[in-house]
Amino acid sequence: MENNEPVSRIPAFIREAVAEDLKNGRFNYVRTRLPPEPNGYLHIGHCKAFLIDYFTAKEFGGELYLRFDDTNPAKEETEFVHAIEEDAAWLGIEWAKVTFASDYFDLLYEWAVRLVKMGLAYVDDQTQEEMSISRGTLPKGTKWGDSESAIRPGVDSPWRSRSVEENLDLLERMKNGEFPEGSRVLRAKIDMSHPNLLLRDPVMYRIMNAHHHRTSDKWHIYPMYDWSHGQNDSMEGVTHSLCSNEYIIHRPLYEWFLEKLEAFPSRQIEFSRLNLTYAMMSKRKLRKLVETGVVSGWDDPRLTTLRGLRRRGVPPQAIIDFVTGLGETKNDSWVEMAQFEAVIRDHLNKSALRRMAVLKPLKLVIDNYPEGQVEQMDAVNNPEDPEAGTRKVPFSKVLYIEQDDFRETPPPKYFRMYPGNEVRLRYAYLVTCTSVVKDEAGNVVEVHATYDPATRGGDAPDGRRVKSTIHWVSAEHALPAEVRLYEQLFNAERPDDGELEEILNPNSLEVLENAFVEPALGEAKIGDQLQFERTGYFCLDADSQPGKPVFNRTVTLKDSWAKAQGK
C-alpha cells in the first residue's frame, strides 16, 4: 500500500465480531447507535465511542443512529441535545437519524407489562434503604465490601411473590401517578443470590414526577438504564451496541431481557474507554471549573471539550486520526497528551498558512536602510504545500523582532541576534547587530543593526552563512493584536483524581496585549489555522474586533532550543 491510511478505523476484535455475525447470519446488515445522555457537553473522552460507532457502521455499509438517552428528566435538558448534535457534526460524524429513548416509552411500557404477565417482574414496596440492604454486599476487602462479613447474598423482597394481577394493577397505577416518588419500583425477577449484583432483581422503573423535555408530564415512571438501553437497541434494530468496558458486567442483564422477550437480538460489545493525561473528563468537576470562573466557559480553549478544542484551533480530522490511531484493545490505558499534540502538529504542519507575528516586540532599527523606503518581500505561505503560493511582506527601516531573539550577552550556543552577530531576517536581509539603546533601568529598549543590501531575499552572494533566521514585522505596517498563550490547565497527569485547588496550573493562560502581526493577517477569518513562524500554531478567536484581532495558540512548535536550555 502506498499511503499510510489505516486499513480500518475500528478495533480488530470488533471488526471480527461484526464480520462473524454477518457471516453466520445473526444479522444481515449493520446498524450502530451513538447514545449520549443530554446532560453535558462532549469532551475528547467521548470521541472514541463516537468514532467506533460511526466507523463500524460506515465500514460495513451500515448506518448510525444518534439516540439520546433521555431517561432521567431530573438531569437532562434540551440545550444539550443541540450542543451535542452540533459538536458531533463538527467532528464529522454523520448519522441516519436522530432518535430518543423517550420515543420508545410507550412500547417499553408494553414490554414491561409482558414481563409482568410472564411472572418475570414485580412491584416492590420496599424503601430504598431496605432494598439496598436486602440486595446483599460485596465481600470484605473489596472496594465496597461489607466491613465485617464475607459476601452476603441478597434476600428476597417480601413483595416478590405478588400475584400477576396485583403487579399489573400496581404498575398501571404507578404509571398514572397515584403514588409518591420513591414509594415503589418495578423490578425484574431474576436471582437474589446471583454473584453479579446487577442480576439481583434490578430496578426497571422508578416513580418520578418530573417534567420531561420531550414527553412533558405524561409519565410518572421512568426507566432505568438497564431497562431501556438494550430494549431501545432492539426496538430500532441496532445490531451492534458498542460501549465501554464498564458495561461488561451489564451484558448478562442486557441479554436476559432480550431473550425473555424474544426480541431482536442486538449484541453488546465492549472496548476500553479513552483516558488522556492532563485532561479532565469528570462532568462534575468540569462544571465546577466553568461555574467558578476558572475557565471562561465550556468552550475555553484550555478544556478538552470538543468546543474547547475547536476554539483552540484543533482540526477535527486531527482528533479523528489521533483517536483512531490509538489502536485496539480492552486494556485500561492512559494516552499521553504529547501523543495528541504530535498528531495536531502533524495536521497543522501540512495545512496551516505561515505568517510572521512578533509576540513580545523589541524595536530594531536598520541604521543604513533608507528612511521612508518600503520593499515588498516575497514570502512562502507553506513550505509543505507549494499550492499555497506566496505573499508580499512589507520591509522598512524600523522593525519589531522578538525579545527572545536578542541577547546583549548570549549564552553558549545562542545563534540569534547579539552585538556583532549577523543573522537573517526571514525573507529579507542579512543584518548585523551594532548597538543597543537602554532605558534608565538598564533594559534594552532598542536594537540597532546594519543590513547588507546584496543579500536581499536572504542569500549572500559570497556564500557566507548565518546560523540563525529570525522573524520580524515592519513597525509602520504591522497590525496590533492580542495573543493568548495557552498551556495545560492542570499540573496533575490525572486531574480527575485531584482537588482543583492543588492541581491548577497558574500559568495556563498568558495574554499578550501588545503583539504585532504582519498585514496579511488582517484578512484572517475566525477559526483560520495559522503558523506563526518559529513560535507555534494559532487560530483567530471569536473575540476578535475589527482592527484588534485575537489569536489563540493551539500548540507550540517543537522547540529544541528551549528544551536544550533545560526547563
Added chain:
RNA sequence: UGGGGCGUGGUGCAAUGGCAGCACACCGGCCUUUGGAGCCGUGGAUCUUGGUUCGAAUCCAGGCGCCCCAGCCA
C-alpha cells in the same frame, strides 16, 4: 476476599506456535532561509513460577498486580 475484565519498552499499540516490531516520548547525529519540517541512528519491554513443544508474548496450570460492580445515575 463474590463475580467480571485486563497485564508487551516511559506511554499507546503490533506480532494469532517460528528473528519481539511500529508510533509518541527520550537521547545522539545529519540537513535546513522556521533552533519548525524532514532524514539517520542509540538505548530501553513480553507481570511471575512451572508445564507442553524442536520452538511460547502466544497453549496449559498456579501465583501476583491493576481496573469495574453495593444508584430508584448513565
